[in-house]
Amino acid sequence: MDLSSLGFFRSLRKDNHQFAVIGLGRFGRSVCSTLHRLGYQVLATDIDEKRVADALSEKIVGHAVQLDSTEPAALKEAGLFEFDTVIIAIGNYIQESIITTLNVKEGGVPHVIAKASTEVHCKLLKRVGADHVVFPEYEAGSSLARTLTKPSILERFDLDPEHSIVEIIVPDEFDGKTVAELQLRNRYGLNLLAVSQDGKFKINPDPYQRLYKGAAMVVIGCNKDINRLPI
Ligand code: ATP
Numbered sequence: 001m002d003l004s005s006l007g008f009f010r011s012l013r014k015d016n017h018q019f020a021v022i023g024l025g026r027f028g029r030s031v032c033s034t035l036h037r038l039g040y041q042v043l044a045t046d047i048d049e050k051r052v053a054d055a056l057s058e059k060i061v062g063h064a065v066q067l068d069s070t071e072p073a074a075l076k077e078a079g080l081f082e083f084d085t086v087i088i089a090i091g092n093y094i095q096e097s098i099i100t101t102l103n104v105k106e107g108g109v110p111h112v113i114a115k116a117s118t119e120v121h122c123k124l125l126k127r128v129g130a131d132h133v134v135f136p137e138y139e140a141g142s143s144l145a146r147t148l149t150k151p152s153i154l155e156r157f158d159l160d161p162e163h164s165i166v167e168i169i170v171p172d173e174f175d176g177k178t179v180a181e182l183q184l185r186n187r188y189g190l191n192l193l194a195v196s197q198d199g200k201f202k203i204n205p206d207p208y209q210r211l212y213k214g215a216a217m218v219v220i221g222c223n224k225d226i227n228r229l230p231i
Contacts, residue, residue, distance in 0.1 A: 028089030081107035105129035180207035190221035
């Protein structure tokens with residue numbers, strides 16, 4: 001995770017069970033239905049009456065109202081300013097997204113998350129007070145490109161821009177070798193966290209544990225060292 005987002009996630013109240021989502025495009029609907037399924041109360045809003053009606057009839061939210069979020073009075077009347085966390089899921093209408101973010105922040109909502117569609121949009125959202133900005137198309141595209149270029153990396157968790165935890169397929173060159181023989185720390189500067197065995201992971205494998213090609217292993221370290229692995 002980007003460490004600059006740490007403060008934001010730490011500031012979220014653990015006992016908050018209510019969220020408001022503005023914008024019922026594919027992204028907004030996905031946020032709503034997931035929160036709803038997880039048992040949280042969600043108020044969804046959209047300027048488009050049909051989208052509001054669809055969200056209610058498909059039961060992806062408990063409450064939904066039609067309103068124009070560029071109107072502060074409409075947001076106030078619907079009670080949006082009483083929420084602790086509001087998600088602004090308007091990506092394609094940049095002007096509306098910026099004005100809505102400004103309105104919601106000026107209304108006193110402590111945690112405002114906004115969706116950006118471009119880098120400039122992202123900068124503008126931050127300027128008008130968004131506490132956290134997501135860029136789902138960029139993130140999904142970047143993740144796909146990484147998977148396509150390094151198919152042996154099954155999962156990747158970025159700790160910061162230089163360090164990661166990765167789950168990789170055990171390379172052919174490691175086949176039949178023990179953890180001690182591989183000397184991952186000396187040769188690559190990497191720490192081995194887990195090795196898969198019989199469909200489960202063995203955490204902190206002992207030095208005598210043997211690795212077999214095609215199994216999975218999890219390592220932590222510098223990206224440049226991870227890139228030196230024979231994968
Ligand atoms: P998707 O997730 O579908 O790829 P998106 O999240 O970028 O797209 P948009 O196309 O930007 O979504 O639209 C999101 C929703 O925001 C639409 O349903 C649109 O009707 C709604 N919307 C646009 N302007 C306003 C507004 N002023 N007030 C409330 N809702 C609005």
